[in-house]
Amino acid sequence: MIGIINDRCDFCGTCVAVCPVDAIELFEARIKILDHCTDCMLCVWICPVETLAAIEQNGTIKNNEVASLG
Amino acid sequence: MRSQYDCVVVGGGPGGAWAAKHAAAQGASVLLLEKDREVGIPVRCAEAVGIAGLKAVVEPQSRWISNVIEGAVLVSPEGKEVLLASDTAQGYMLDRKIFDYDLVRIATESGVEVLTKAYVYGLIKQNNIVMGVRVQHMGARHDILAKIVIGADGVESRVGRWAGLKTNIKLNDMESCLQMTLSNINVDPRYIYLYFGQEVAPGGYLWVFPKGENQANVGLGIAGTFARYKSAQKYLKEFVDRQFPHAAVLYTVVGGVPCAPTLKKIVSDGLMLVGDAAHQVNPMSGGGIVTAMLAGKIAGKVAAEAVQAGDVGTDRLMRYAESWHRAEGKNHERFHKIKQAVYKLSDADLNKTAESVLRLAPEKRTLSNIFRAALIKHPALIFDVVKAFV
Numbered sequence A: 001m002i003g004i005i006n007d008r009c010d011f012c013g014t015c016v017a018v019c020p021v022d023a024i025e026l027f028e029a030r031i032k033i034l035d036h037c038t039d040c041m042l043c044v045w046i047c048p049v050e051t052l053a054a055i056e057q058n059g060t061i062k063n064n065e066v067a068s069l070g
Numbered sequence B: 001m002r003s004q005y006d007c008v009v010v011g012g013g014p015g016g017a018w019a020a021k022h023a024a025a026q027g028a029s030v031l032l033l034e035k036d037r038e039v040g041i042p043v044r045c046a047e048a049v050g051i052a053g054l055k056a057v058v059e060p061q062s063r064w065i066s067n068v069i070e071g072a073v074l075v076s077p078e079g080k081e082v083l084l085a086s087d088t089a090q091g092y093m094l095d096r097k098i099f100d101y102d103l104v105r106i107a108t109e110s111g112v113e114v115l116t117k118a119y120v121y122g123l124i125k126q127n128n129i130v131m132g133v134r135v136q137h138m139g140a141r142h143d144i145l146a147k148i149v150i151g152a153d154g155v156e157s158r159v160g161r162w163a164g165l166k167t168n169i170k171l172n173d174m175e176s177c178l179q180m181t182l183s184n185i186n187v188d189p190r191y192i193y194l195y196f197g198q199e200v201a202p203g204g205y206l207w208v209f210p211k212g213e214n215q216a217n218v219g220l221g222i223a224g225t226f227a228r229y230k231s232a233q234k235y236l237k238e239f240v241d242r243q244f245p246h247a248a249v250l251y252t253v254v255g256g257v258p259c260a261p262t263l264k265k266i267v268s269d270g271l272m273l274v275g276d277a278a279h280q281v282n283p284m285s286g287g288g289i290v291t292a293m294l295a296g297k298i299a300g301k302v303a304a305e306a307v308q309a310g311d312v313g314t315d316r317l318m319r320y321a322e323s324w325h326r327a328e329g330k331n332h333e334r335f336h337k338i339k340q341a342v343y344k345l346s347d348a349d350l351n352k353t354a355e356s357v358l359r360l361a362p363e364k365r366t367l368s369n370i371f372r373a374a375l376i377k378h379p380a381l382i383f384d385v386v387k388a389f390v
C-alpha cells in the first residue's frame, strides 16, 4: 500500500504522470491513491519531496531507497 | 456558461490558452476550464524562454519580462565554465504569474469563455468518441458537450488516459524537479548558469536563472531512475547550502518535466492533447512554454476548421499531429536521442568535453559543437546533432 505524508505534498502531479495504471487522483489540495494501485513504487521514487512511501500491512513505513522519511 | 460548445479546452496554462485563442479566432465557440482559483498560480516553472522562440508565437510585452538574458554558461563537474556563443542563447526571464494570466486574457479577446475552479473529472464518450467533459465547479457537477475536447491539462494530465490514449511516462524520461527562488545572493544577471554532473544533478541539470542582481530561480531536475535513490530535494539542498549559504528562500516549486519525445498518439475521435499533456517539451532543455503555445496554435486552428467541416474524427485531427511533427516533433526525437547519450556520460567525459570546447575560439562554442565534442564516441549520433542544430 502507498501512504501519503500529507503536509509534504505540493500537488504538482509528477507522480500522476508516471503512474502506469492511473491510480492517483489529484484535485486542488487533495491527493488520493485509488484501490487499483499495484504498489509498483514509481510514484514513490519520482516525488521530488519524498511525500509518498510504501506502507507495510501493520502500518510501518517499508524500508526503501528514499531513506529519510518521517 | 452554456451546455454545449464547439471546443472545450481543459487547462489554462500556455498550451490551453493558445489553443483556445486560436480556435476562437477561427470562429469556434470555446470554453476554457481551469481547476485552480486563478490562471497562472501556482507557478511551476524556472521562467526562462528564448527570445526568438517566444516571438514566433506571441509579441512579447514588457510587463512579462523580469530580466533579459545575454547568454548561457555551462559548468562542468569540476567547475570549468563554457560561455555559449552568444547569439544562440538570448532569452527572457518571464514573470509567469503575469504571463499565464495575460495569455488567457488575450484569448478572451477572441471570444473565449473562461471558468476557473472548474475541475474536469471525466469525459463524456459515446462509442469511444469524445463528446464532452464532466466538470466539478463550486460543489456542483455539470456535463458540458463539445465537438472537440482539447486536453491541455499539463504534466498531471488524465484527459488523454480517459480517452484511451497511453500517456504515462517512463521513469527515466521524467525529470523530478525542485526549485527555490532565492534572494540575498550574488549573481551576474546577464547569464543563466547550467551545472552538470553526477553529484549535482544526475540525468538532468541544475540551473541558476537570475531574476535580477540578488535574486534567482535555482533548481534542478534529475531523471526518475536516479530520483529513486536520492530525491531532488536532497540534491538541491546540498547545492544551495554550499553555493548560497546566506540565501533566503522566497518560494519553492515542486514539479516534473516530461523530457520524452511527443506521445505516439495525440489525437483521437473528438480529442486533441496539447503541451505537457502530449509530452511536447523540448526533451533536452526541458523548456515547454513556447512549444506548448506553438502546439496550441496549430491545434486550435485545426480544431476550428474540423468543426466547420463537420468532421472531428481522428483522421481529420491528425492534421494537427502531422503539422506539429514537422514543426518540432521530429526535432524533439533527435534531442531525445542526444539527451539519452549525454546523460550516460561520466563526469570524466563531461570534464574532457568542457576542456576541448574551451580550446575552440569563443564564437565556435555553440551547442552543436559542444555536443559533437561530447558525443565523440557516438559517431552515429553526430548526424542527429547536425540536423537538430541547423
Ligand SMILES: Cc1cc2nc3c(=O)[nH]c(=O)nc-3n(C[C@H](O)[C@H](O)[C@H](O)COP(=O)(O)OP(=O)(O)OC[C@H]3O[C@@H](n4cnc5c(N)ncnc54)[C@H](O)[C@@H]3O)c2cc1C
Residues within 6 Å of the ligand: B010, B011, B012, B013, B014, B015, B016, B033, B034, B035, B036, B040, B044, B045, B046, B047, B048, B049, B118, B119, B120, B121, B152, B153, B154, B155, B156, B157, B177, B178, B179, B219, B253, B254, B255, B256, B257, B274, B275, B276, B277, B281, B286, B287, B288, B289, B290, B292
Ligand atoms: C520546475 C520546472 C521548471 C521549468 N522551467 C521551464 C523554463 O524555464 N522554461 C520553459 O519553457 N519551460 C519550463 N518548464 C516547463 C513548463 O512549465 C511547461 O512545459 C509548461 O507550463 C507547459 O504548459 P501547458 O499549458 O502544457 O501546461 P501547464 O502550464 O502545466 O498548464 C496545465 C493547466 O491545466 C490545469 N489542469 C490540470 N488538470 C486539470 C483538470 N482535470 N481540470 C481543469 N484544469 C486542469 C492545471 O491547473 C494547469 O493550470 C518547467 C517545468 C518545471 C516543473
Ligand code: SF4
Residues within 6 Å of the ligand: A008, A009, A010, A011, A012, A013, A014, A015, A016, A026, A031, A046, A047, A048, A049, A050, A051, A052, B254
Ligand atoms: S509528486 Fe509528490 S509532491 Fe507532487 S503531487 Fe505527487 S506526492 Fe505530491
Ligand code: SF4
Residues within 6 Å of the ligand: A002, A018, A019, A020, A021, A022, A023, A024, A033, A034, A036, A037, A038, A039, A040, A041, A042, A043, A044
Ligand atoms: S505505486 Fe505504482 S500503481 Fe500505485 S499509485 Fe504509485 S505509480 Fe500508481
